[in-house]
Structure formats: C-alpha cells, structure tokens
Amino acid sequence: MLVRNRNNVVVTGREGGPTVVLAHGFGCDQQMWRHVAAEIGQWARLVLFDHVGSGQADPTAWDADRYASLDGYADDVLSICQDLDLQQPIFVGHSVSSSIGVLAANREPDRFSALVLVTPSPCYIDDENYRGGFTRDDIDDLLGSLESNYLGWSSSMAPLIMGNPERPELGEELTASFCRTDPAMAQVFARATFLSDNRADLAAVRVPTLILQCAQDAIAPPEVGAFVHAQIAGSRLVTLDATGHCPQLSAPEATAAAITSFVRAAYR
Amino acid sequence: MTATAGHDPHGQGPGDHRSARPSEAGFPALLEDNLEDLYENAPCGYLSTLLDGTIAKINGTLLAWLGYRREELVGRRRFSDLLTGGGRIYHETHFAPMLAMQGEIGGVSLELRTRDGSRIPVLVTSIVKAGSEGQPQLIRTAIFDAKMRRAYERELLDARKAAEREDERLRHLVGKLQRSLLPAVLQTPPGLDSAAYYRAASTDQVGGDFYDLFPLVDGRWGFFLGDVSGKGVEAAAVTALARYTLRAATVYNPDPAAALHNLNTVLWQEYREDARYCTVVFGILTSTTAVGGFTAIIASGGHPEPLLLRADGSIHYHPTKGRIVGAFPNSRYTNTTVVVNPGDTLLLYSDGLTEARPVGSETADGRYGAAALARFARSLAPAPAAAAVAAIIDLLDTFGTGLTDDTAVLAIGAPPHRY
Incomplete structure (x- = not known):
C-alpha cells in the first residue's frame, strides 16, 4: 500500500520553503489545520495527513492491534517522512500528535529539525503529584460513551456533517469527513490517546521544541504545558491568549504567528 | 429579571387586556405572547x-x-x-x-x-x-x-450485542460442521504428493463442496471432489450422505462408475422431491511403482473436467461424460483412464473457480471460465500439487467479491524422475 494513500498525504504550501509536517489530534482530521496552513503555507512547504482511522485515511489500512498504541502512529509518521524523503522537517503535532511526534523524534533523533507541540499532554490522568486533568473514571466514561453512544456518533452526526449550504466554501468532501469517526476505530484511538503515559519520553527529546498552550484548555490545563516545558531541556513555552483545546481553530493567526517566529529563530 | 422554572414572572395582564381581544377570551392558550416566559419555561x-x-x-x-x-x-x-x-x-x-x-x-x-x-x-x-x-x-x-432515547439506544445496543453473540455462535457451528465434512488432514499416497484447499463463500452457511483422498485395503487409493446443489444445513446433509456413500461403495466394489451409479440411486430415492443433487468426480488410483507415476480410473457425474498439468509444461482437460448425480432415476456412468506420469499433477476443482466473476473479466458472461483456467494452468505447469494449489489460492484472492460460490481444489501429483 502506498503510504500517501494510506494516510491521505497532501503536500501544499510554498515550494522550496522549509518543510513543516502538520499532524492532527484525536477527533478530527487534517482539515483542522486549514486556517493555520493558509498562514504558514506562505513560507513553508506543508505536509498534511490523516492518521489511519481518521478523516480520509484508507480504512482498509486499519489494524486494531497496530493502532492500539501510539507507536503505531509514530511509525506511520516516520514512514511518511521516509516515503516523501523529507529533509529534516519541522514536526507540528496537535494534542495526542505531540506525544506521537515525541516518540517519532526519539526513535529517529536526526529525523526532525524541530518539534512544535500544540496543547500537548503526555498523560491525561492524574497521578500522585502530577495533574493531568482527568481521573481514570473520566476516561472510562469517554470510552464507555464511545461504545454505548455509537448511534449518536454514526447516525445523528452524519446528516449534519453532510453538506452545509450556508457555507459553501467548506466543500462537501471536507464536511463529509471532518470529525466523522468510525466508533470502533475512535475507541481504539481514544484508548491509545487517553491511557498512554509518555511523561518519561519527554526528557529524551534532543531537538529544539516549542510548546504552545492555551490560557484556558479543558483538556490540557496550564500545569501540563509547564510540566512538558520543564521536562524537555531548552524548550520554549508560549501561552496563547486562547480558549479551548484547539487554538488552530480558536486563534489561528496567533497560532501561526507563534510557529512562524519559532521557526524563524530556529533557522536564523 | 429573576424568572425561575415553573413560575410565570409576568402573569396575566389586567382585565382591559382581555377585553381588547374578546375573541381570544375563551382560549388563554392562544395568548402565547410572553416571549420571556416562552424562553424561560x-x-x-x-x-x-x-x-x-x-x-x-x-x-x-x-x-x-x-x-x-x-x-x-x-x-x-x-x-x-x-x-x-x-x-x-x-x-x-x-x-x-x-x-x-x-x-x-x-x-x-x-x-x-x-x-x-x-x-x-x-x-x-x-x-x-x-x-x-x-x-x-x-x-x-x-x-x-434524552433519557427515553438513551434507554432505547441501550436496548438497541444490547440487541446488537446479542445478535453478534448469536452470529459468532453460528459461525462457530458452521465452521465445525464444515470441517466435519472434509478430511481433517489430507492423506497422501506413498510416493506421490497431494494438496487440497477449500474456501467457503460464506462464513454463516455450510458450503456444498466436498473432497477426500483415502487408502483402500488393496493398496489403491480412492479420491473424489464434488459439489452439492445449494448451501446450508440441507446441502450439508446431502454432502454427508454423498461423502459416506462414496466411501462405503469402495469397500465392497472399488469401481468409480458403479459408485456414482450407486450414489445416483441413493440421492434420487432420498431427495428427488427436494431436487437435491450433486456433481462429482470420483477416481481410484494405482501407483505405477516401476515408472513412478500413477494411473487413475475416473468417472464423472456432470462435474467440470479434471485438468492434467504435465511435466513438459503442457496441460490437458481430461474429457469425462456422465449426468448430474441424483437428478435422474437411471443415469449411467463410464470409467475412463488417466495416466499421470512423473512430473504430472492431476487437478480436480469445483465450478466455484470457473464460475467466479472476477473484476475485469473479459469473457462474454463475466465468468472466469475454463479457457482462462487453462491459460493459468499452462503458466503453472509443471507444478507439484502443493505449488499448484498455492497458486490457485493466490488466484482466488485476486477475485475478491467476484468469488460467489464455494470453491474446492484437490491436486494429486507424481514427483518428477530423479536421475
């Protein structure tokens, strides 16, 4: 299977610019980056993709065992880089893709020139002195709802996702895939996302790293951003004046500006 | 503005309000003009x-x-x-x-x-x-x-889980029954090689194809491959009957044509009302130890002709005659002889293979067909039994959803001379 088809890889942006790989998190797909991509695509060559099990990735590539751990997703990221022969790209990962990027960067330390971790959380569950923001019960609640709520996901969501006459600029193919998730795949991805503990992997990161967090984030609270910052030597932490877990949607200009100035500094 | 649920902060207006619209006086429900109340409550x-x-x-x-x-x-x-x-x-x-x-x-x-x-x-x-x-x-x-809806969804989910459990049980039973109708381990006559493969078109229905390869008391070996009309439990009953009738027949009279005649009588008597019948190739082989190959006496009842993949790379459809078994009261069957020399492989198959409708088929009816199978076999020959069957498994994989019927393959080969 071609890696490009498997992960619905899209290459766009400025030819000859530094390469930026944009990885979406749990819940949506590469469309999540559309506003940010419009900004940083002016100076960067962008590589967008969908994780297997999300968006327009090839559903036949799904393998419940392979994608039960974040290593499976990290393997895919590295194979995309190899397949496209990307030379020292900057990896930008949102949410769980921050952890996926950290795993990939540690596996091949010379692969990436820099990491940008957008609202990262290496561990979502509270643990002694560490505050991840959630209890195990919260996560079980989510996983349970993915199972019991499949009607709400597969049927109720679909009609709305299809077509949006008021906003024709969101093409049908976009709205058809955005956030539509096969509940069985979503459950495996959710398990891998919310039950993983990658705190110990942070200290091994050796590439320049930017951490972007939101002032108000119900999923990755500021303490978590601070923890990641403290664990990755030499990392930079920027707190955006934004709300929610997805600054690329709630504050796309600020998000793009933060990435741009970090890369400028790194390439100087 | 401190409206709370169940309490109307504005109440009904004074009497002049009512007199202003006398026509509505008797229908207070129509006085839904309090937007604040509409919102709050x-x-x-x-x-x-x-x-x-x-x-x-x-x-x-x-x-x-x-x-x-x-x-x-x-x-x-x-x-x-x-x-x-x-x-x-x-x-x-x-x-x-x-x-x-x-x-x-x-x-x-x-x-x-x-x-x-x-x-x-x-x-x-x-x-x-x-x-x-x-x-x-x-x-x-x-x-x-959404309390009611959630309860309903939970019932649906429970029903779906129960259905999935039932389905799993059914598949388990079907698999077990299917295996009971095929040899658990394919035996191989001394000095020869053999391989077989069975692919069911469905996992929730017992398929109707069957085969076997088994020793007779006198050193000869019997073999058959057949296809019962239909699928499911009824077809499985016919499959079991056909299989055991053929095996039993060889005990007292190892003659393929006689065995098919016998099976025809049994099926006609048992199942003519239900129009249950089968096609089958039945053979008895004798190793020709001096030469290294074998000869097989073969009878066929309406079954696709066996293919011989020869050591020199040529192929040959072995012509057979004989009506479908169990369809007519007095069908006659004739024996023919196939000589399988060292390096040759005899291939029996069911029509699931030739009747498949592969994507991109170039035949008029969209089926794979005997001609394409002949070309495929020519590309394989010469091939030992295991290699021929493995190649056919790969071929079936390429058919995808075009494979609509069960498919059985049995190959018996004579190893090439060793000089």
Whole structure:
C-alpha cells in the first residue's frame, strides 16, 4: 500500500520553503489545520495527513492491534517522512500528535529539525503529584460513551456533517469527513490517546521544541504545558491568549504567528 | 429579571387586556405572547455562551434540570463545565471544532452533570450567531432531555450485542460442521504428493463442496471432489450422505462408475422431491511403482473436467461424460483412464473457480471460465500439487467479491524422475 494513500498525504504550501509536517489530534482530521496552513503555507512547504482511522485515511489500512498504541502512529509518521524523503522537517503535532511526534523524534533523533507541540499532554490522568486533568473514571466514561453512544456518533452526526449550504466554501468532501469517526476505530484511538503515559519520553527529546498552550484548555490545563516545558531541556513555552483545546481553530493567526517566529529563530 | 422554572414572572395582564381581544377570551392558550416566559419555561434547555464557552444566558428549565442558581453559572462557568468528564473530552475534540468549522452542530448525545453529581442524558444542538459582518458573536445551544432515547439506544445496543453473540455462535457451528465434512488432514499416497484447499463463500452457511483422498485395503487409493446443489444445513446433509456413500461403495466394489451409479440411486430415492443433487468426480488410483507415476480410473457425474498439468509444461482437460448425480432415476456412468506420469499433477476443482466473476473479466458472461483456467494452468505447469494449489489460492484472492460460490481444489501429483 502506498503510504500517501494510506494516510491521505497532501503536500501544499510554498515550494522550496522549509518543510513543516502538520499532524492532527484525536477527533478530527487534517482539515483542522486549514486556517493555520493558509498562514504558514506562505513560507513553508506543508505536509498534511490523516492518521489511519481518521478523516480520509484508507480504512482498509486499519489494524486494531497496530493502532492500539501510539507507536503505531509514530511509525506511520516516520514512514511518511521516509516515503516523501523529507529533509529534516519541522514536526507540528496537535494534542495526542505531540506525544506521537515525541516518540517519532526519539526513535529517529536526526529525523526532525524541530518539534512544535500544540496543547500537548503526555498523560491525561492524574497521578500522585502530577495533574493531568482527568481521573481514570473520566476516561472510562469517554470510552464507555464511545461504545454505548455509537448511534449518536454514526447516525445523528452524519446528516449534519453532510453538506452545509450556508457555507459553501467548506466543500462537501471536507464536511463529509471532518470529525466523522468510525466508533470502533475512535475507541481504539481514544484508548491509545487517553491511557498512554509518555511523561518519561519527554526528557529524551534532543531537538529544539516549542510548546504552545492555551490560557484556558479543558483538556490540557496550564500545569501540563509547564510540566512538558520543564521536562524537555531548552524548550520554549508560549501561552496563547486562547480558549479551548484547539487554538488552530480558536486563534489561528496567533497560532501561526507563534510557529512562524519559532521557526524563524530556529533557522536564523 | 429573576424568572425561575415553573413560575410565570409576568402573569396575566389586567382585565382591559382581555377585553381588547374578546375573541381570544375563551382560549388563554392562544395568548402565547410572553416571549420571556416562552424562553424561560420552554420544554427544553436554552443556553447562550460567549465564543470561549462562558455562559452568558441560561433559561429556567435548564437551571432546574441542573440544580444551579443562575448567578452560579452566568459569567462564571463554561458550557463544558456542565458536562461529564468523557463529555468534556468529546466536546473539546469533536463538538467545538465542528461548531467552529461549520457554524452549527446538531443532535449530539452528551451527558450533563447536575449540581448533586447525577447525570442527565441530553441531545445538544448549537449554532453560532454571527454579527452583521458575518463575524461570530455568540453560541446558542438548545438542550433536549434524552433519557427515553438513551434507554432505547441501550436496548438497541444490547440487541446488537446479542445478535453478534448469536452470529459468532453460528459461525462457530458452521465452521465445525464444515470441517466435519472434509478430511481433517489430507492423506497422501506413498510416493506421490497431494494438496487440497477449500474456501467457503460464506462464513454463516455450510458450503456444498466436498473432497477426500483415502487408502483402500488393496493398496489403491480412492479420491473424489464434488459439489452439492445449494448451501446450508440441507446441502450439508446431502454432502454427508454423498461423502459416506462414496466411501462405503469402495469397500465392497472399488469401481468409480458403479459408485456414482450407486450414489445416483441413493440421492434420487432420498431427495428427488427436494431436487437435491450433486456433481462429482470420483477416481481410484494405482501407483505405477516401476515408472513412478500413477494411473487413475475416473468417472464423472456432470462435474467440470479434471485438468492434467504435465511435466513438459503442457496441460490437458481430461474429457469425462456422465449426468448430474441424483437428478435422474437411471443415469449411467463410464470409467475412463488417466495416466499421470512423473512430473504430472492431476487437478480436480469445483465450478466455484470457473464460475467466479472476477473484476475485469473479459469473457462474454463475466465468468472466469475454463479457457482462462487453462491459460493459468499452462503458466503453472509443471507444478507439484502443493505449488499448484498455492497458486490457485493466490488466484482466488485476486477475485475478491467476484468469488460467489464455494470453491474446492484437490491436486494429486507424481514427483518428477530423479536421475
């Protein structure tokens, strides 16, 4: 299977610019980056993709065992880089893709020139002195709802996702895939996302790293951003004046500006 | 403005109001002109939030459901604070991004957490209210009680799980029954090689193909491959009958034509009402130890002709005659002889292979066909039994959904001379 088809890889942006790989998190797909991509695509060559099990990735590539751990997703990221022969790209990962990027960067330390971790959380569950923001019960609640709520996901969501006459600029193919998730795949991805503990992997990161967090984030609270910052030597932490877990949607200009100035500094 | 659920803050106006519209005097239900009351005491929850989720306005119905006072929420809490932990994640990872991308989202199942910690299943619909320039200003959300629906969904889920368990049990039974109709381990006559393969078109129905290869008391070996009409339990009963009738026949009279005649009589007597019949190739082989190959006496009842893959790379359809077994009262069968020399392989197969409809087939009827099989066999020959069967498995894989019937293959080969 071609890696490009498997992960619905899209290459766009400025030819000859530094390469930026944009990885979406749990819940949506590469469309999540559309506003940010419009900004940083002016100076960067962008590589967008969908994780297997999300968006327009090839559903036949799904393998419940392979994608039960974040290593499976990290393997895919590295194979995309190899397949496209990307030379020292900057990896930008949102949410769980921050952890996926950290795993990939540690596996091949010379692969990436820099990491940008957008609202990262290496561990979502509270643990002694560490505050991840959630209890195990919260996560079980989510996983349970993915199972019991499949009607709400597969049927109720679909009609709305299809077509949006008021906003024709969101093409049908976009709205058809955005956030539509096969509940069985979503459950495996959710398990891998919310039950993983990658705190110990942070200290091994050796590439320049930017951490972007939101002032108000119900999923990755500021303490978590601070923890990641403290664990990755030499990392930079920027707190955006934004709300929610997805600054690329709630504050796309600020998000793009933060990435741009970090890369400028790194390439100087 | 301190409206609460169940209390109408405005009440009914003075008497002059009534006299102004005498026609409505007898129908107070038509006096639905109190918008504040319509909002506060609507049969669903209403909530307006700022773009960051902060609650700006909330109606009495929702406050009553949640058990909060207005001042505890407005300006102090966000919508996602009202959700359960799992719902909060769902809200942040799906709901909010979709709302931001599309400007609306509807019918999403979430659970509210009330002040006392209990949960209310709800359906949530939100739209982004835009200003005159199109810039987003507020999010308006309507929340419907979904207790009944959730209970119904749970019943559906339970029913689905029960159905999946039943399905699993059925597959298990079918698999077991199917295996009981095929040899557990294929035996191989001394000095020869053999291989077989069976692919059921369906996992929830017993297929109708069967084969066997077994020693007779005098050193000869019997073999057959057949295909019973239909599928399922009825076909399985016929398959079992055919298989054991053929094996039993060889005990007292090892003659293929006689065995088929016998089977024809049995099937006709048992199943003519149900139009159950089968096609089958039945043979008895004798090793020619001096030469290294074998000769086989073969009879066929309406079955696709066996293929011989020869050591020199040529192939040969072995012609057979004989009517479908069990379809007519007095069918006659004739024996023919196949000589299988060292390096040759005899291949029996069911019509699932030739009748398959592979994507991109170039035949007039879209079937794979005997001609294509001959070409394929020529590309293989010479091939030992195991290699020939492995190649056919690969071929079947390429048919994909074009493979609509069960397929059985049995290959018996004579190893090439060793000089």
